[in-house]
Amino acid sequence: MTATTPLSGTRHLTAPLILIGAPGAGKSTVGRLLAERLGCDFIDADEVIEAREGRTVRDIFAYDGEPAFRELERVVTLDLLDRAAVIGLGGGAPMTPAIQEALAGHTVVWLEVAAGHAADRVGLNVARPLLLGNVRGQMRKLLEARLPTYAALATHRVATDELTPDQVADAVIDLVHPTLQEPAMPEAIDVHAEHPYSVLVGPGTLAELPALVGDTRRVAVLHPAALADVARRISAALSAETALVELPDGEQAKTVQVLAACWDRLAEAGFTRSDLVVGLGGGATTDLAGFVAASWLRGIRFVTVPSTVLGMVDAAVGGKTGINIPAGKNLVGAFHEPIGVLCDTDLLRTLDQRELRSGMAEVVKCGFISDPRILDLVEADVADALVPAGERQTEVIRRGIAVKARVVSDDLRERTSTAGAIGREQLNYGHTLAHAIEKREHFQWRHGEAISVGMVFVAEVARRLGLVDDALADRHRTLLEAVGLPTRYDADAWPELRATMALDKKNRGTTLRLVVLRGLAEPTIAEAVDEDLLAEAYAATCR
Ligand SMILES: NC(=O)c1ccc[n+]([C@@H]2O[C@H](COP(=O)([O-])OP(=O)(O)OC[C@H]3O[C@@H](n4cnc5c(N)ncnc54)[C@H](O)[C@@H]3O)[C@@H](O)[C@H]2O)c1
Ligand SMILES: O=C(O)C(=O)C[C@@H](O)[C@H](O)[C@H](O)COP(=O)(O)O
Secondary structure, eight states: OOSOSOSSOSSBOSSOEEEEOOTTSOHHHHHHHHHHHHTSOEEEHHHHHHHHHTSOHHHHHHHHOHHHHHHHHHHHHHHHTTSSSEEEOOTTGGGSHHHHHHHTTSEEEEEEOOHHHHHHHHTTOTTOGGGOSSHHHHHHHHHHHHHHHHHHHOSEEEEOTTSOHHHHHHHHHHHHGGGSBOOOOOEEEEEOSSSOEEEEEETTGGGGHHHHHTTOSEEEEEEEGGGHHHHHHHHHHOSSEEEEEEEOSGGGGSSHHHHHHHHHHHHHTTOOTTOEEEEEESHHHHHHHHHHHHHGGGOOEEEEEEOSHHIIIIITSSOEEEEEETTEEEEEEEEOOOSEEEEEGGGGGGOOHHHHHHHHHHHHHHHHHTOHHHHHHHHHOHHHHTSTTOHHHHHHHHHHHHHHHHHHHHOTTOOOOOSSOOOGGGGGTTHHHHHHHHHHTTTOSOHHHHHHHHHHHHHHHHHHTTSSOHHHHHHHHHHHHHHTOOOOOOGGGHHHHHHHHTTOTTOBTTBOEEEEESSTTOEEEEESOOHHHHHHHHHHHHO
16 A cells, blocks of 8 residues: 555644535535545534434425525524534525625635536435426526625635546645644653653644554554544555454453454464554553554554543553453553554544543543642633643643653553652552442443542542541542542442452552552552541542
8 A cells, every 4th residue: 555645634724614606516525525634524514404403404495495494504504613624505505694794704615616517416416405397497597696695705716617526625725725724743742661752742643653653564453433434544544554453442342352353363464573553542442452562472563543532641651551351450461662652632523522521530630640730720621621632631631641651751560669659550549449440330431430439539538548638638529520520439339349449450468559649749659548447438439
């Protein structure tokens, strides 16, 4: 395969790119091509109307009449104008005065098409209510009525008659190029562990993958179904032979069966020690992919491309890889460092709210154990911190990665910390209880949700040990609830959870070892905490 397809738009939309034109001008086809090239969404206004109404445009026309449709169209179009996406408007939308007014100041590209061509492209399409009957005649009339308005509204125009959709998309990109934003310089955060590498953070960093992969002969891209399109783009952009390996979603990928299936795929594809694995996805995917790379031929190179907030800020960095087994979370695995980490914040745009909130738990963890500025930034505007790829979110992700990079650079293999000198174990803040909850929930809870409850629990432990004051202990629940995360769990579950905690990796012998704070950004280890105190702290967590 040759390197042809850019992995990310070199420049980015910061405002909508609006396509207008007659039916058959190619707004949908060209809009989708543009969105792919610019790494953003394409939104067809008619499809949004149909989805909102649960009826086709044709039915709305037939049953409610054109004025009712135009009103729906006005509302939807105005809603869409704050999206940094390619937006295809219905052919008649620009005729509505309120839409004309709202389009002022926007980039509006008119895809010009001659009536004959438009009629040929539309054919006898019965979904277009205004063209029923004599398509050519109707089209000519429509164009005569609309052309002056299209011309007045357009900031750019492309004559499409002699061009293929790809050529039209090229022409549009050329025209609007000056209005697009230069890519922000990705920030590189270096990890200086056993094999130094960089974590690149910012929009479009996926474009760096071909350089990281170099002249590697074979690359396996392990990904969940949600990232199948991105995996295909990666494959098209690499000159290596790529094996796209779709994994079960989320935690279901972290099993010994999936691991073994991946080994079979690498064997079939003839993977040797000079080949490479890419883990593209959330933390569950990169944990599994990393363990595949760590175990295949006793270790081949590995790149992480995290696509969740949680993956970026935590899982993709630091080389902890592994799977779950019925006895517990991450009980089997290896330390295997990636050769590079690409945190392309554009990938976060398709995450749903639940995942965005879940990821914020590990961000907040980094705030409590090391960088309180993160807490201030989230508290100042939680909603803003949850805007995917927004400035505030990118800043707290970057700060969280910096915490993780610093900690693992100092202690890659998680030595046994002492109360006076804590290493990597600090990253396990909240995790002892969280992993037990995840096991009890058969790994159906989001990891960040469990961490949220787990952090409230260790804050309650620290409060009772007299290590933190009430304000710091209470700040945990207040902040995590503001983010929309759970902070309570089933009060009756303590005996079962406590039993699971006996298998925690930080334990030594029969001694339970918990990460707690003895002040803001001062993590420490509490060993052999009194069992009654633990039970009380748990009860307080559940209240
Ligand atoms: N190795 C480490 O150091 C480390 C650190 C923290 C967490 N983890 C592990 O990470 C896992 C949790 O990671 P997670 O929260 O990312 O969960 P996840 O990997 O399960 O992903 C969450 C969901 O989001 C979907 N998804 C991923 N990227 C998407 C995108 N860009 N758009 C739309 N959907 C997308 C996934 O398909 C999945 O359904 C846990 O298994 C945890 O143990 C590991
Ligand atoms: O990187 C680490 O070290 C961590 O502890 C990070 C945690 O946030 C993460 O959940 C990790 O997977 C937990 O590792 P485990 O060794 O407790 O399974």
